[in-house]
Each structure stands twice: as structure tokens, then as C-alpha cells.
Amino acid sequence: MMPTAELDTPTMTRKLIVVGAGPVGCLAAMSFAKMGWSVEIYEARPDMRLPSSRAAAQQRSINLAISSRGIAAMQAIDPAAASRFLDNVIPMRGRMIHNSNGNLDSQPYDRDGQCINSIDRALLNQGLLDEALALRSVRAFFHHKVVSIDFDGRVISVLDANAGEQVEKRFDLCIGADGSYSVVRRQLMRVVRMDFGQEYIPDDYIELKIPPGRDDHDKPTFLLDPNHLHIWPRHSFMLIALPNRDKSFTCTLFAPTTEFEKLLHADQILSWFRTQFPDALEFIGTDGLLNSFQRNPRNPLVSIKVCTLILTSYFIVFFPGPQAKPYHYKDRAIILGDAAHAMVPFYGQGLNCGLEDVRVLTALLHEAGVDPATVRDPDVFDRRLSEALCRYSESRHEDLVAINDLAMDNYAEMRHSVTTPGHKLKRMVDSV
Ligand code: FAD
Structure with missing residues (x-):
């Protein structure tokens, strides 16, 4: 009879380090933990779930559009978690052009x-973090x-x-999910x-808010149709609004x-809004508008693209050459999400695509039999892992x-083309 120790030892503990507790890092942590890895997430910011750090964590949009691409990814990793998120979304069935x-x-989109x-970004990120940390092997x-x-x-x-202090940590595999300015990529x-x-x-962007209105019973109510993504296209610029569950719009x-640069003083801002977006100004309110301009950051937009050298008018990273294995290194590391492909937000697909990265990688790992619980030979495991990462780079x-x-391309569509005839039905539902 085989001694118990021998029966117990063959399974390997493989350690994954995920850099970045953004939504993509959290979903990756969930996926690998479910595949039997021991996972550690390292996040530069404070814990986003603490009330004191919420403002700091909220550096980008308050809400975002999650599409079937992102939902399918979450469903593939954890169907129950995906349905919990779906309970908290507001469906947007089309664009409302103002x-x-x-x-x-x-x-209509379809x-x-x-x-x-529309989903609250913080709710999604914190929810994914909670889901990941509910798994025993994730810290x-x-x-x-x-x-x-x-x-x-x-x-x-x-x-x-x-x-x-600076500390050193060992890993078997490192996932860089550390966003546009990724240190793992560097x-x-x-x-x-x-x-x-x-x-x-x-272009830059700034966030403003349409607060909830009040109905006859003094209950909060939406001031615009909540089942549309609202767009005020003005050709060279645009305003958009997505609904929130508290009945406000971001x-x-x-x-x-x-x-x-023309909008430096209160009178300039107000007069510009009165000319360009008079109906939106009515909903936002003059105080709300000026407060937002004063308090909210004005942020730039960058695009990171893994491609051969085509410099366009946006932020590009490219990894050319037939031999290049752009998104990974051997069996050691891979970059996912914005770290690999930050994109301008006009297609509403940056995060959806990052979540899809996790789904695609997970499927390839399963396909290649990269399973710490059943593969007992470390060399076989490493070889399979390396092949799966390689396939990811090639196929993705x-x-x-x-x-x-x-x-x-969709920026021109949203700020300009939607005003032209022939845009009654949006061609593809998986975009804004
Ligand atoms: P991030 O969310 O950037 O997370 C990276 C994490 O890594 C951060 O928490 C950061 O603190 C951490 N980190 C960074 N460096 C380090 C380090 N050295 N060590 C440890 N931790 C580190 N996408 C959509 O799909 N739909 C939308 O509607 C949409 N709207 C958008 C609107 C705007 C205005 C913008 C700017 C973007 C929008 N996006 C949208 C894109 C989306 O926000 C990103 O694609 C998504 O946040 C990427 O997720 P991520 O987890 O890859 O990276």
C-alpha cells in the first residue's frame, strides 16, 4: 500500500501573482484560483472598499457600459457572480440623440x-474583488x-x-493587469x-452629473429616459450621459x-453650455455644472495598441515581427486588459475586452491541460503553460x-455621424 504522504504530495502548488486589483486583475485572480492556483494580488492603491479610499479609486468614469462581451467573460469564470452583477445594471437599448x-x-442598438x-464602475470593481477574495486561495x-x-x-x-519597505515575492506566473501605464509591460x-x-x-474629458429629479410623491426620478445612452453630438465634441441606479446620470x-481652453471662467462655461447643450444644462443645473468644472479632473485619453508600426493620432504600443510574442514571456508572464491594449472609450469596449482576455486565456489553459491538480511533472506543466501563453499571443x-x-473610429461616429440620415439602427449592439 502506498504511504499517505506519497498519495498527497503529487499535486503542485503553483503561485500566481496578479499586479493590479482592477476589474481585469480581479477576474483573472478568480479564474486562476478556480483552476487550483494560489493567487496573490498586489495593488498600488489603498483598498477601494474602504470609504476613505473611494474618491481616490474613482479616477475614471463613474459608470461604464458593459456588453455581452464582458458578461460572457464573467459568466465563463463564475456564472453566479455574473448574474449578481446583472442584477445591478441598467439596460440601454439604444442611443438617444439630442x-x-x-x-x-x-x-435602437438592435x-x-x-x-x-450601464453599471457603476466602483460596484463592479469592488464586487469582483469581493468575489475573488471569497475564494480561499486568493489574497x-x-x-x-x-x-x-x-x-x-x-x-x-x-x-x-x-x-x-521594499519586499521581494516569488511567483510561478505573473499577470500584469496594471492598466495603461503598466510596469509589468515595461x-x-x-x-x-x-x-x-x-x-x-x-481630446480631454470631464465628468458632470445630472442629479435625480423628484416625482409628485417627492421620490427620486430619472430626468431622462434611463434605457438610452444619451448623446449630444456637436461634430468636433460631444456630451454623453449614462444612467445610474440612484436615478442620476453621469x-x-x-x-x-x-x-x-476657452472654458476658463464661469461665464465662459455657462455661455458655451447655453449655446451647445441648453437642454442638458437645464438638467445639470448651473451650480452643478460650475462645481463639476471646478472640482472634477480633466483627463487625457490614451490608446495603447499592440500592432505593427502604424502611428496614428493616438497612443500606440506595438510589438512587431513574426517571431514576436507580444503579450507574454515564456511560461512566466502575460499582460491583460489595459496593460496590453488600453483604448479610447468611444466603443465602450476597453473593459469588456479586458474581461474577454481572461476568458480567452482561461479557455486556452484548459485546452492545453494546464492543471496544477492533475499535472504532476513540473516540466510538463511549464511546457504546457508556455504553449498556452504563446497561443494566446498569437490568437488574440x-x-x-x-x-x-x-x-x-467610433468617436467620429458618436460625435458626428449619428446626426446624419441612415443611423436609425445602430449596426452592432456590442458598442455604444
Ligand atoms: P485598470 O482599471 O486601470 O486597473 C489597473 C490597476 O492596477 C489599478 O487599480 C492600479 O492602481 C493598479 N496598478 C497600476 N500600477 C501598479 C503597480 N505598479 N503595482 C500595483 N498595482 C498597480 N470600458 C468599457 O468596457 N466600457 C465603457 O463604457 C468604458 N468607459 C470608459 C470611460 C472612460 C472615460 C474611460 C477613461 C475608460 C472607459 N472604459 C470603458 C475603459 C475601462 O475603464 C478600462 O478598459 C478598464 O478599467 C481596464 O481595466 P484594467 O483592470 O485592465 O485596468
């Missing part, structure tokens, strides 16, 4: 009623900023802001043949920096380039 003459034009969904470390990585030595250096570029270019688009003004690349291009 023309300059005050007319409204509803443009003939069969498919829609995109998260906040205030821990990854500063460098030795992929061959499988060691990551992390600045622990709580203790004020470190990968030292060991992988990657070329890199970047460009900002000429508006985002996208405009060239040259336009923003074209889709990521395509969606990045579509995101850029």
Missing part, C-alpha cells in the same frame, strides 16, 4: 432588443506597488507603503522583443483641449488591434 435644434432621435448595460495586498520584476529569477519587487519590454510608441488624442464631456492579437481601431 440634436442642436432640441429634437430627440432614438436609435432589432431584437439586445442592449448594452490581496493593498498599498503594494510593484516596482520591478526579474522574470527569469521569478521574483517581483514590491514597495510596501504600509511598512515603508519590465517585459526588457526581455521580449517589443517596440513601443505612444500618442495622446487631442455625463462625460469629450472635447479637444483647444475647446476646453488581431482581435485586439481590430477593436482598438473600432474604438477610435
